[in-house]
Amino acid sequence: MRILRCGERAALVEFDSAEQVLGLFRGLRAEPPDGVANLVPAARTLLIGYDPETLDFSRLADALKHWPVATATADHAGELTIPVRYDGEDLVQIAEDTRLDVDEVVRRHTAAVYTVAFCGFAPGFGYLTGLDPALHLPRLNTPRTRVPAGAVAIAGGYTGVYPRPSPGGWRIVGHTDEIVWNIDRDPPALFTPGLTVRFTQVTE
């Protein structure tokens, strides 16, 4: 674990794995030290935002070195199931590029148990880890200028659902009617870091 200074009011904690990030994230979220204002998990790091009047970087770094870092297990918040119509624009190409047939791609996407590692890129966009290694493909060479809300997509080791229409470079496997981002709901994001997610196939 490395603890890096990030401006006057944040520390960036770097780990080797997403599981370790979530472990510290859950621990700090459950019992935040005085002065911790904000927790932002990401692929291999956890940003800890703090109030510099209450906490300083060295004291925080010391506290973190002695923090019990649990490797993340299942989140007690439960499991989310996302119904998907596997009719994605890129599904056929994914099948070709992975040398699997379309049914096998779908089977492998629905078989896995995913964890929301972090959110970024747009409000409510969760990066889900746990994608079958056979489905790991790079982003599209040319991103689309418009991906619809509800598009279920994969890139690298991640899968995700686009919360609203936006440009996007991920490969689309299908679409869901689940509203993953709704500002009138509390919390507005369906995907929150640490949550367990599964995808199921629906035909209509």
Place this chain on the structure above:
Amino acid sequence: MSRTYLNVQRTGPLATIQDLGRPGMAGLGVGTSGAADTTSLRLANRLVGNPEGLAAVEITLGGLEITMTISSMVAITGAPCPATVNGHAVDPNTPVWLPANGTLRLQPPSHGLRSYLAVRGGIDVPPVLGSRSTDTLSGLGPEPLRPGMRLPIGPPEADFPAVDLAPVPAPAVAPILRVIAGPREDWFTSDALTLLCDQPYRVGSDSNRIGLRLHGKRPLSRRIPDELPPEAMVLGALQVPPSGQPILFLADHPVTGGYPVIAVVVEADLHHAAQVRPGQQLHFRLLS
């Protein structure tokens, strides 16, 4: 008591509603947003007796023209826009009485970039996730101002303002922004931080509320060529894409990013960054 409304007659290049943003939700992919120059926003609010965090109008390069349905107290801060009420000149950085249906007109400022118009009672559009700020990256919050829009004004606080004129220094011509090294200074060559602080940077014309696109004579070189797994980004961060030319993140910056941040500008100097225009120069100074 009947409601006061602000009627938008004209806008310049960009006018948005801003308050102090929606902090604390970066974990959900929601950026803080808010006024690019929080110092000027807070002053504008204090001048009209508002709590500092009420929503005001952030005006880029002047051009705004408005009327109020009921006589109102307003104040203009930030980049100095020559301002008139019904054709008569009024001063910035002081409370101004705007009579009902009188026209307040702001010309483009001679220097600086962003001005703030606060109205006593605050702009009272419905908040989104606790803030009335327009996030130009994610689209959260109210729409940018356009002619014909009618903005409701909130009820005023009981106390009357105590400040009647605030002396404010003019925006710096070539500001020096202090930076704290890291978190990824070790991703760059050993001379990169020195180079960052030695050479002037010109502000590019593609700069906006997301960030300043900066151009220095010599690009910053990487020591570690790998892709950076996406990590959280902070306000004031100097993120360096493969070009070696840094982007200085402002209010609407992305919450995560895949390019290393070499240093972060201190909060106290960010208001300079919010006021520099394309073509202007700035310098960085390393804080140890």
